[in-house]
Amino acid sequence: MSEAVKKPIKITETILRDAHQSLIATRMTTELMLPIVDKLDKVGYHSVECWGGATFDASLRFLHEDPWERLRKLRDGFKNTKLQMLFRGQNILGYRPYADDVVEYFVQKSIANGIDIIRIFDCLNDLRNLQTAVKAANKEKGHAQVALSYTLGDAYTLEYWTNIAKEIEEMGADSICIKDMAGLLLPYKATELVTALKEAVKIPIQLHTHYTSGVASMTYLKAVEAGVDVIDTAMSPFALGTSQPATEVMVETFRGTPYDTGFDQKLLAEIADYFRPMRDEAIESGLLNPKNLGVNIKTLLYQVPGGMLSNLTSQLKEQHAEDKFYEVLEEVPRVRKDLGEPPLVTPSSQIVGTQAVFNVIMGERYKMVTKETKDVLSGKYGKTVKPFNPEVQKKCIGDAEVITCRPADLLEPEMDKLESEMAQWKEQDEDVLSYALFPQVATDFFKYRQAQQTKVDPKAADTANGAYPV
16 A cells, blocks of 8 residues: 555544543543553544533532643643643633633633643534634634534535535634534435535544444544544543444554554553443443443434433423423424524523423423523524524514624623632632633632642531532
């Protein structure tokens, strides 16, 4: 095989972020990660995804850890590998849009503390919500990757994807990721999509999917053959189910082909051995639900991500309306259409799902409307790919004014106000950003941190401060 035709597939490892977020509610601690960093660093990954997504919230809220400290420790350990994070555009890692000055400062501090690649997405694929983060990453000499939230529907044609990819390239992104959060991209559709994108743009294309619907490994195979540059995989103990395809399996699949990664299976086996007891322990404690490891074909039938399915189930249980499950599943696509056919990813998936539950339980559509549904219909999240259903919009928000500009244009700078609000707790510049994203959770963490430093019994300090128990 001549060197000229070789195109080894590059791999982003998700074990330190998406894999444990998808399977064990983001509960892997920094202490569990550090001993294996040296071996992960020797594999030859394109990057290791280790930060962002839900890790920031979970570190502060459940693990009593400073996420910035985690990033610095991982950066010290990874000498040869790029570190990657997931970033929700104007929402950063939180659940509301932030002013541009907060977004810019967060990007600056993420890169200063060790992040190389920032994967930036928006739940509506509204590129206006990505501009500030992309510019900030460019300015800090980081790699700005824009992720397209992949979904199905009348509006999402090959032409739609190629046009948006061209706009992303023009915006200054360094690469594009097809972010298939629900495992909806089928193998032969991946061939079509990757081929079209590779023809439309010059920047690299990465593919991220989840195993939920059972097709992900086959989708990767076809995407790689079609010329995709990078795929996201997870070490086998935390692969499959609602996570990614297994790293070792994909490495073996391409061995001896033009796409051969050259990775050492012996080294990968040692890494898998390190994580396997964690998986066993998580299954034993109930943290890892075996249900999340199976194939859920309903994902393809109803185009609903796995996490959203479990959300719907628990909402219906609370309302003693579990018998309405299939009615709600049928209502989800109708609500999605009314709201302009957005991709179903955080937070749009939760908004559409909750509204579908209300529509079914109340016996009348949009009799009860959530604040978030009203915000979507008011344009507060940005522009959807299709127009809203005008009757539904009228019923939900009446004659309220609809925003047509970029939502963040209406926000005043926030940094000064945030700095003054949390001044008493500040021990490092980054603390203000933790506070900006999760004010109450961060304040509780700052109290806990202070108690640790003064060597007071943390349980007593927690009780005194009204923080969570250790």
